[in-house]
């Protein structure tokens with residue numbers, strides 16, 4: 074089955090976005106205590122596997138737990154699977170952080186197809202969001218067509234991201 078992977082730092086708004094993408098089809102847990110889950114959740118969305126990777130980099134967990142997450146995520150990508158798309162979430166209010174950069178570098182190195190979804194766009198003005206998109210594109214070396222400005226709270230950019238996912242999962 075086509076596979077779409079969603080990843081991002083913990084608290085980036087991953088559960089909320091997944092719920093939006095899934096609509097009423099299934100529910101991902103929102104705002105569980107950060108750092109409490111280091112499991113991979115799978116959702117079957119009309120024959121497309123949506124893979125919810127654990128949020129990385131929760132500040133308050135120890136080195137050992139962080140390593141366990143990193144291993145879990147790397148281990149997932151190391152399996153012999155074909156990914157249609159990886160959706161990498163970055164909080165629109167913050168410059169991409171070290172872990173965001175590492176994730177993007179990892180995806181580029183593996184030549185995996187990915188897009189960036191900037192989350193929580195409702196927290197800044199539309200003008201600022203457009204500027205941030207351009208800056209992040211330059212900063213991370215990602216095409217602006219592969220960056221989506223989203224807000225789970227307002228529903229911004231959800232249809233566009235869904236359309237991209239459909240497009241990239243069509244041919245299989």
Ligand code: GDP
Nearest residue numbers: 083084085086087088089103104193224225226
């Ligand atoms: P996760 O840890 O990445 O799964 O993030 P959650 O989806 O649980 O969201 C973390 C926090 O950010 C919660 O308090 C959410 O209510 C909030 N949040 C998530 N998405 C949005 C959004 O689009 N806009 C706003 N304003 N808050 C959001």
